[in-house]
Amino acid sequence: MKTTHKRALAAFLVLTVPAFATSVQAWGDIGHRIVAELAWRQLDPSAKAEVERLLKADGSDSLADVASWPDHLRDDPTQKDLGKATAKLHYMDFLDGKCVYVPPVDCKDGECVVGGLEKYVAILGDRHKSEAERAQALKFVVHFVGDVHQPLHAGNRDDKGGNDYQVQFDGKGSNLHKVWDSGMLYTRDLKWPAYADRLAAEGAVKLPKPIPPLDNPYAQWAEESCSIVAANGFYPDGHTVDDAYVAKYLPVAETRLRLAGKRLADLLNHTLD
Ligand SMILES: [Zn+2]
Incomplete structure (x- = not known):
């Protein structure tokens, strides 16, 4: 991409990010809860005890309950500033149009989901930080691990993560981001605890091999998401999400x-050991 185009794109992003940020709920509440619940079940006893301690200090009951908290900061007058300051940490755009992570381009000043994970994992693992700070960091980490796995939170197109890509789904107008957030998941007609049971029953998930020379796991997760978005067929033909699309992509x-x-469980087991 030519520099002038890049600059135009940057200006476009600056103008559109606030609207994007408020409309983004990655995975919706159901997806974030499922991720947190699946992680909870895979924590080792010492990490579990530490998570419980931090949640209690925060006045929260479970990992699933706090998993969507960062998406709702901007609705809460007392947390609005924090919501604003962290709005860009929920997603990233691969600005080179490819799916290769280049920090100064794709995550300037750490302002992307990869940077968000780096920042808050460091706080969570720092025993010199206050309990309140670490509890808050835990909530961001749980959420951002979910976000970076939602393919449209780390894509390579200029459509605000599919928010600008209108589709017909289930006989109604929607957009591709919403379909991936929750629309396809709802077709299972399961509440989140039952959905987590269903996914847990599938057994251990096979972890993709690390991508050399990348030594940043969060960037790898983002690159995987980007590759899903970049593949043929991800953007549905005729802007219609039909049964065949759901059968393929659910x-x-x-x-x-x-x-x-x-990965969230592994990360917490490692960080809180
Ligand atoms: Zn989010």
Whole structure:
């Protein structure tokens, strides 16, 4: 992409990010809860005890209950500023149009989901930080691991993560982002605990091999999401999400949820050990 185009794109993003950020709910509440629940079930006893301690300090009951918290900060007058400051940490755009993570381009000043994970995992693992700070970091980490696994939170198109891509779904007008957030998941007609049971029953998810020379796992997760978006067929023919699309992509979405759950558990086991 030529520099002038890049600059135009950057200006476009600056103008559109606030609207995008408020409309984004990655996975919707159901997906985030499922990821958190799957992770919870895979925590080792010491990490579980530490998570419980931090949740209690925060006045929260479960990991699933806090998983969507960062999406609702901007609705709460007392948390509005934090919501604003962290709005760009829910997603990223691969600005080179490919799916290769280049930090200064794709995550300037750490302002993307990969940077968000780096920041809050560091706080969570720092025992010198206050309990309140670490509890808050835990809530961001749980949420951002979910976000980065939603393919449209790390895509390579200029359509605000599919929010600008209108589709027909289930006889109604929608957009591709919403369909991936929750629309396809709702076709299972399961509440989140039953949905988590269903996915857990599929057994251990196979982790993709690390992508060399990338030594940043969060960037790898984003690159995987981007590759799903970039593949032929992800953008449905004729802007219509039909049964064939759901049959093909719902299993992909569910694998992303299972991967997010497993990786979140590994991350918490490692960070809180
Ligand atoms: Zn989010």
